[in-house]
Amino acid sequence: MKIEQEKNILDLNLIVKTIKSALPQEKEYIPLHEPYFGGNEWCYVKECIDTGWVSSVGKFVDLFEEKLAEFTGVKRAVAVVNGTAALQICLQLVGVKKEDEVLIPALTFIATANAVTYCGAVPHFVDSEERTLGLDALKLRSYLKDIAEVRGNTCYNKITQRRIKAVVPMHTFGHPVDLDELVIVCKEFHLELVEDAAESLGSYYKGQHTGNWGKVSAVSFNGNKVITTGGGGAILTNDVELGKLAKHLTTQAKLAHRWAFEHDMVGYNYRMPNINAALGCAQLEQLPEFLAKKRQLAKKYQTILSKIEGVQVVVEPSFAISNYWLNAILLAPEHAGKKDDLLALTNDLGILTRPVWNLIYTLPMFTECPRMDCQMAESIATRLINIPSSVNL
Numbered sequence: 001m002k003i004e005q006e007k008n009i010l011d012l013n014l015i016v017k018t019i020k021s022a023l024p025q026e027k028e029y030i031p032l033h034e035p036y037f038g039g040n041e042w043c044y045v046k047e048c049i050d051t052g053w054v055s056s057v058g059k060f061v062d063l064f065e066e067k068l069a070e071f072t073g074v075k076r077a078v079a080v081v082n083g084t085a086a087l088q089i090c091l092q093l094v095g096v097k098k099e100d101e102v103l104i105p106a107l108t109f110i111a112t113a114n115a116v117t118y119c120g121a122v123p124h125f126v127d128s129e130e131r132t133l134g135l136d137a138l139k140l141r142s143y144l145k146d147i148a149e150v151r152g153n154t155c156y157n158k159i160t161q162r163r164i165k166a167v168v169p170m171h172t173f174g175h176p177v178d179l180d181e182l183v184i185v186c187k188e189f190h191l192e193l194v195e196d197a198a199e200s201l202g203s204y205y206k207g208q209h210t211g212n213w214g215k216v217s218a219v220s221f222n223g224n225k226v227i228t229t230g231g232g233g234a235i236l237t238n239d240v241e242l243g244k245l246a247k248h249l250t251t252q253a254k255l256a257h258r259w260a261f262e263h264d265m266v267g268y269n270y271r272m273p274n275i276n277a278a279l280g281c282a283q284l285e286q287l288p289e290f291l292a293k294k295r296q297l298a299k300k301y302q303t304i305l306s307k308i309e310g311v312q313v314v315v316e317p318s319f320a321i322s323n324y325w326l327n328a329i330l331l332a333p334e335h336a337g338k339k340d341d342l343l344a345l346t347n348d349l350g351i352l353t354r355p356v357w358n359l360i361y362t363l364p365m366f367t368e369c370p371r372m373d374c375q376m377a378e379s380i381a382t383r384l385i386n387i388p389s390s391v392n393l
């Protein structure tokens with residue numbers, strides 16, 4: 001039963017009290033998401049230092065890639081310096097070129113748009129759906145029917161005359177988007193699918209790990225993610241040849257030789273250092289336990305917060321299992337104006353809460369980029385608050 005409140009009045013103190021009740025009472029400061037090191041981290045990192053293999057050579061990178069591929073169910077994982085670099089290479093691997101357009105959600109972290117820009121391409125912003133917080137495939141389809149045309153095997157924007165090469169869904173806070181719907185759109189409009197799975201390690205769409213739908217996909221192991229390598233990312237793919245190319249491109253395109261410096265392409269120094277991969281191996285061993293704990297916390301929040309009128313707790317879509325990377329609440333539309341008050345109240349108490357990112361097209365570098373009407377993304381952005389979600393809560 002919902003807790004009774006006067007109509008149209010949102011009891012902010014009740015929300016704060018309820019969030020607080022789910023958190024450890026003894027802690028004075030509760031971050032949004034802090035890393036947890038409870039396994040072999042010291043041991044593996046020490047091994048790197050003791051042996052001197054801290055940088056671009058060492059056994060942990062191969063081991064990390066192998067274990068990551070096993071966990072996510074892909075044929076090949078390539079460990080890189082961060083998730084943004086992984087995304088950039090993914091886009092290059094599917095053939096995104098200068099002046100192409102790439103469809104991305106307006107509601108995403110800046111890295112998605114930046115990676116498109118690094119390729120000389122132009123982000124083209126798409127609306128989100130409330131159920132997943134991610135890209136709205138049905139709305140995208142009807143929009144493309146209006147503004148795009150397929151000539152041969154290539155999709156063009158009829159307004160800008162640029163090629164639309166790819167679409168990059170992002171699994172917001174770990175909640176998978178409806179990938180089947182999106183695959184249909186990609187087939188119809190000849191678009192490459194690249195998943196920004198930076199936030200969705202441990203999230204499954206219809207029983208299969210995210211990152212398996214894109215031709216290539218990107219994951220992040222930044223310090224705020226479900227598991228961390230300090231800084232790091234990975235490219236996931238089921239295309240073995242693309243996987244080899246990803247490795248080659250991210251390791252300065254150096255040809256194997258005992259001593260000669262032979263390079264056959266302009267490559268990148270994006271390889272994950274061994275010492276970071278060592279941390280990653282230890283973290284991966286604990287991932288199932290982390291996911292179970294995060295699910296427990298999400299359930300706790302759902303039980304207590306969903307009783308409050310005017311507050312909706314974001315839950316995994318029915319077709320998915322979410323890693324619940326970051327828990328989120330949505331205020332009812334009539335209470336959108338209270339978001340900042342709630343942020344202030346919680347942060348004043350040392351409970352770190354955060355709004356969602358500014359919609360990318362509102363940022364000065366991206367205001368001129370093409371976009372559809374993003375009404376839902378705009379609504380979500382005015383109402384969403386992330387609440388503490390660390391593994392150890």
Ligand SMILES: Cc1ncc(COP(=O)(O)O)c(C=O)c1O
Nearest residue numbers: 082083084109111112198220222
């Ligand atoms: C949606 C999204 N894409 C890309 C990235 C980039 O990852 P990184 O910070 O490892 O570069 C992040 C996270 O940081 C992210 O949340």
